[in-house]
Amino acid sequence: xxxxxxxxxxxxxxxxxxxxxxxxxxxxxxxxxxxxxxxxxxxxxxxxxxxxxxxxxxxxxxxxxxxxxxxxxxxxxxxxxxxxxxxxxxxxxxxxxxxxxxxxxxxxxxxxxxxxxx
Amino acid sequence: xxxxxxxxxxxxxxxxxxxxxxxxxxxxxxxxxxxxxxxxxxxxxxxxxxxxxxxxxxxxxxxxxxxxxxxxxxxxxxxxxxxxxxxxxxxxxxxxxxxxxxxxxxxxxxxx
Numbered sequence: 001x002x003x004x005x006x007x008x009x010x011x012x013x014x015x016x017x018x019x020x021x022x023x024x025x026x027x028x029x030x031x032x033x034x035x036x037x038x039x040x041x042x043x044x045x046x047x048x049x050x051x052x053x054x055x056x057x058x059x060x061x062x063x064x065x066x067x068x069x070x071x072x073x074x075x076x077x078x079x080x081x082x083x084x085x086x087x088x089x090x091x092x093x094x095x096x097x098x099x100x101x102x103x104x105x106x107x108x109x110x111x112x113x114x115x116x117x118x
Numbered sequence: 119x120x121x122x123x124x125x126x127x128x129x130x131x132x133x134x135x136x137x138x139x140x141x142x143x144x145x146x147x148x149x150x151x152x153x154x155x156x157x158x159x160x161x162x163x164x165x166x167x168x169x170x171x172x173x174x175x176x177x178x179x180x181x182x183x184x185x186x187x188x189x190x191x192x193x194x195x196x197x198x199x200x201x202x203x204x205x206x207x208x209x210x211x212x213x214x215x216x217x218x219x220x221x222x223x224x225x226x227x228x229x230x
Contacts, residue, residue, distance in 0.1 A: 032216055042161065043222040046210065093161050097216060106152070107218060109161040 002028045004096050006110030013084055014118055019111045020080045023094030028072035030096035034107060035067070038091040048079045084117045091115075119144045124206050125222035131228055135196050139224045141206030142188045152207040153180055153191045156223065162205055166191070196228045 004027040013019055022035055032051055036044040048058045048069050056069035068080040077096075081088055091114050094105035124141045131137045131207055143151070150169060154162040165178065168189050179192040182230035203223040212218035 034217070043205070044220040046217060046219070049217060091159070106164060106167065110126070112161045114159070 002026075002096070002098060002108040004030075004094065004108045004110040006094055006113055008113060009111065010114040010116070012116045012118065016083055017087050018080055018082045019084055019115060020078055021094070021115075023077045023079070023096070023110050025075045025096040025098075025108070028096075028098045030077075030098060031074065031096045033071060033077040034095045034097070035069060035077075035079050036093045036095065038093060038112075042095060047079075081115065084115070086117045089115055089117045090100055121145065121210065121219040122206050122208050122221040124224050126222055126224060128225035128227050131196055131226070133196060133198060133230055135226055135228075136192065136194045137196055137226065138190055138192045139187055139204055139206075139223075139226075140190050141221055142186075143206075143208045144187070145208065146184075146187060146207045150209065151180075151182060151189050152218070153178075153189075154205040154207055154220070156203045156205055158203075162220075165204070193226075196226075198228050198230070201226055201228045 007022045021036045035047045037047050038044045046057045046059050047062045050056045050069050050071040052071045052074050058064045066082055071077040091112050093112040094110045097107050121144050152167050153165045155165045158163040166180045168180040168182050177194045181190045203225045205223045206221035207218050210219040
């Protein structure tokens with residue numbers, strides 16, 4: 001299957017700093033990438049949808065100024081958590097979809113980034 | 119009603135047992151569904167897509183009941199390596215589209 005990488009795998013930072021997470025599709029072009037967040041023992045929650053060359057679409061309750069998303073190319077999307085606070089500590093997972101929708105909505109997931117804010 | 123609902127478990131079963139999970143969804147217009155598997159502290163991985171009336175892949179069978187709006191996952195001859203959390207996934211929002219909504223997952227523990 002398609003491969004999606006994510007860096008860094010984990011990061012520990014101080015409160016108030018900004019953290020950038022990269023998501024790359026390695027062997028396919030991803031027209032759409034998604035960013036999820038998962039707290040312990042909870043489900044994945046979609047944060048935003050990122051389309052190459054356009055602004056990201058954020059889900060209700062997700063602050064776009066705090067979670068900056070850039071999808072500069074068909075193989076790279078970045079999520080920047082600005083002014084991180086301990087409550088932002090979570091498992092951030094990206095996924096990528098190759099096609100243009102239709103019946104097959106299969107998304108390929110990156111390995112995730114575990115963020116801990118002290 | 120939640121978009122996707124699952125029994126969180128955990129389900130503890132002996133090796134070799136057959137176990138089934140159910141998942142209900144709220145959007146009657148949804149066309150395609152998925153079962154993902156997630157190991158502890160790892161990303162979800164696609165286990166099966168579920169289309170029309172269901173499909174089978176080795177020891178795994180997924181079924182879809184549109185009238186009752188639920189899908190199920192059956193695992194036969196369970197292995198220790200099947201221990202994981204199984205996520206039920208449906209299209210998010212009205213009319214389907216590209217987004218997915220995940221259930222909270224059903225935890226399975228297969229024991230000797």
